[in-house]
Amino acid sequence: MQRILRHTLIFAIVSITSFTAPVSAFTHNTRESSSRSSNLNSEKVQQRQLASSQRGVCGTEEPTTQLKDAHKRLSLREYRHAEGSIDGNASRATADSLPRIEVDTWFHVVSTSEKVGLVTNTMIASQFLYLQQAYQNSSIHYNLIGVDRSINDTWARNGDSAAMKRTLRKGSYSALNVYFQTDLEVSDASGASSRRNGHHHHHIQNLDKRDVLSSQNLLGFCTLPNPEITSSSSIDDYFNDGCNILASTMPGGSIEHYNRGGTTVHEVGHWHGLLHTFQDQTCAPGANGDYISDTPQQSVPTEGCPASKDSCSDLPGMDAIWNFMDYSSDDCYRSFTVEQASRMRSMWATMREGK
Numbered sequence: 166m167q168r169i170l171r172h173t174l175i176f177a178i179v180s181i182t183s184f185t186a187p188v189s190a191f192t193h194n195t196r197e198s199s200s201r202s203s204n205l206n207s208e209k210v211q212q213r214q215l216a217s218s219q220r221g222v223c224g225t226e227e228p229t230t231q232l233k234d235a236h237k238r239l240s241l242r243e244y245r246h247a248e249g250s251i252d253g254n255a256s257r258a259t260a261d262s263l264p265r266i267e268v269d270t271w272f273h274v275v276s277t278s279e280k281v282g283l284v285t286n287t288m289i290a291s292q293f294l295y296l297q298q299a300y301q302n303s304s305i306h307y308n309l310i311g312v313d314r315s316i317n318d319t320w321a322r323n324g325d326s327a328a329m330k331r332t333l334r335k336g337s338y339s340a341l342n343v344y345f346q347t348d349l350e351v352s353d354a355s356g357a358s359s360r361r362n363g364h365h366h367h368h369i370q371n372l373d374k375r376d377v378l379s380s381q382n383l384l385g386f387c388t389l390p391n392p393e394i395t396s397s398s399s400i401d402d403y404f405n406d407g408c409n410i411l412a413s414t415m416p417g418g419s420i421e422h423y424n425r426g427g428t429t430v431h432e433v434g435h436w437h438g439l440l441h442t443f444q445d446q447t448c449a450p451g452a453n454g455d456y457i458s459d460t461p462q463q464s465v466p467t468e469g470c471p472a473s474k475d476s477c478s479d480l481p482g483m484d485a486i487w488n489f490m491d492y493s494s495d496d497c498y499r500s501f502t503v504e505q506a507s508r509m510r511s512m513w514a515t516m517r518e519g520k
């Protein structure tokens with residue numbers, strides 16, 4: 166077991182160094198034409214999904230009052246960059262001046278017996294590289310300590326998730342555990358926020374109709390930090406902590422436009438305490454939104470990758486469609502803002518470090 170695990174890790178490291186990154190976090194790909202033919206049945210499924218999954222009411226768990234209070238408190242305390250513009254991205258200079266945060270990280274690949282070959286070692290290495298790159302400007306570094314693989318038809322669709330996490334979870338509350346599941350479905354697991362793919366259903370390959378219908382195409386969800394956890398908390402208080410990701414969103418996965426690894430980056434953003442850029446979905450002046458001042462107020466989640474969007478046109482700034490905490494497709498994803506970076510860092514210091 167130990168040997169297998171070590172072998173996997175070495176493979177991952179070799180793959181990362183020799184990987185000619187088609188998944189660069191900071192490259193903006195031209196949008197592919199989506200005018201390809203699709204069959205009518207799939208279109209019907211798509212329309213039904215859009216109607217029933219209600220984009221406006223996404224599966225995201227609302228942050229607790231305690232977490233919102235933490236956001237308010239931290240936003241007052243944080244150093245505000247003089248040059249932080251309304252659409253300024255976290256810059257290289259910012260990262261260089263910040264001490265590096267090191268996050269112990271475990272990847273758990275959970276497959277059905279049928280899809281046991283779905284997640285390749287190359288996909289794992291590419292996903293880790295993309296995660297690393299995406300958080301580089303926040304000076305958050307992930308140490309991939311372990312990769313394990315499980316074959317379990319129930320766990321792969323997130324059934325009996327408590328047993329899965331009690332068995333697989335590693336490290337303390339400051340350790341990031343990511344579960345890549347081949348058949349992820351909505352479960353009764355609370356404390357989760359999710360990213361859904363409300364469209365492009367006709368592009369999905371390698372998924373049968375039952376998967377699409379029953380899972381409502383759930384891409385992932387993750388726990389937000391729990392302010393009640395302390396350094397003396399027991400694992401029983403936080404075994405559920407971590408991120409659940411549909412494995413086919415990994416780089417090289419089957420979901421077109423959502424297969425560059427952006428879902429993992431988005432969900433890990435929640436793990437660091439970030440909320441959606443469209444939080445509260447309102448243009449009301451003075452609304453708290455995501456408690457981040459350099460993400461323009463946004464009332465509607467972005468779908469796909471439009472050229473531009475401005476859901477609160479009377480307020481400053483266009484929608485940050487390139488932001489990892491929007492719902493845009495992976496093609497659009499580019500970065501976090503300066504203030505999101507500093508919020509993740511202060512959340513780390515208060516919520517997870519040393520716990």
Ligand SMILES: [Zn+2]
Pocket residue numbers: 225358359360431432435441
């Ligand atoms: Zn989300």
